[in-house]
Amino acid sequence: MSSSPIFTRRGTLLMGAGATALALPGVAFAKPQVGAAAPTFSGVGSDGKPHRLADYRGKTVVLEWTNHECPYVGKHYRSGNMQALQKDATAGGIIWLSIISSMPDSQGYVSAAQANDLTKARKAAPSAVLLDPDGVIGRAYDARVTPHMYIIDAKGALVYMGGIDSIRSTDLDDVPKAKPFVKDALKQLAAGQPIASAVTQAYGCTIKYKPTA
Amino acid sequence: MTIRRGVASGVLATMIALPLQAQQAVQAPVESAPVITDRSRATLLAAAAIPGAGMPVVLRLQLRPGWHTYWRNPGDSGEPASVTVRVSGHEISGPDAWPVPERIDIAGIVSYGFHGEVDLVTTVPAAAMQRSSDVLQIEASATWLVCDKVCVPEKGHFALNVPAAGPAGSAAGKRDATPLYPPVLPVAPAMFSKMGQGWTLRVPAASLGARDTKVTQAYFFPERGDLIDHSAAQALHVSEGEIALDLTAAAPLPAARAPDEMRGVLAITRQGADGVRHLDHVRLVARPAIESR
Incomplete structure (x- = not known):
């Protein structure tokens, strides 16, 4: 085993990086918190259009961090689970934004055209796919893995953050066995009920962020 | 930078101190056929079964440079390996x-894991090893995730025939008698108390040994994955009698879910008078501090 990364310079680099990220315009200072206003953002979609969170005030918004080459994302697309969630949500008037924060030349990074091809090939049904190669939206939400999921209510408050479901695995057979956190949260939100599990552990692949220092 | 690994030398000392009888009972482990990918080589190992004792069955992962796999608590991403060992009609889940x-740390997102070669042990309890012949058949299936720039789930199925050992002395059944287990870490008691959006973990200096050297860095790896924010910095405060580490909670914890214990591994870096850095590990079992009012 190599020497512990405690000895690497990364730790110090990281602190510098945090400060840089915080200084970016439009990025909230605090970490996102359930019950508080969701961090605002403005991103460019694979449709070539700008998408601002503020545009969707009055609607429920789901944010899905994705990387199509990540095996955890693969589990939810190959099983059809993610597409089913997207279709259910958008049919009910919910805005579903898939967000790609992989930096250029890293796993999951795609051009706008490739993103659109992926949506078609996988029969996915997001409202839009946001391209976030600089990781600005991802860092604002403190998104760490793919898939990492967030739900924002009609008033702009963050009401859910965490995993898509309860079983940390890449095994398709686990999808029906897992507690579907996002599906349950959307159901409870629509029924005006409190969300039973509003903060859960996300699992998946590390988001391939651009180093910030 | 020179780093001496305190644990490794400690283990050596333990091995030397074992009674001769126990050392003789340590036989070379049997290794299965490997499962090889572009990223890793995996085998299953077991030492001779010792009557009346549990038997360690090891999944040995040898990772190509750049690749890593995960600890029991994988941190902010990834997944720990999973092993199912089948012996004499029993099924044992591991690793333990x-x-x-x-x-x-990848661009600020922190996971816990291993590079290089790692042995993950699943212990077959003595009760699961009734057998009629003098050869024990062991089968195992395992899954593990390896990541570099990309993540790939891997899996393997392994089979082993382990000869039964001859009569062995009482010491032979002990954990220390087999080199297949990771080093047994010294246990340090500790305390934690609520502090802002997290906890302060306090470890008495006395339980960390080597008082002639200064602790310059420390990091706590919790066994539970839902307690702390793995990617947050852990600020270290060193005072005369103790070291303290500030831990950030993973998310605001409802009072009902407040932990009554924190277990994990504490990695400590010390700087000796000679300027040489030493990396040591202790196992921490921390309990809530009794609040003085």
């Missing part, structure tokens, strides 16, 4: 013994 992890 893990080496000390590394902190793996």
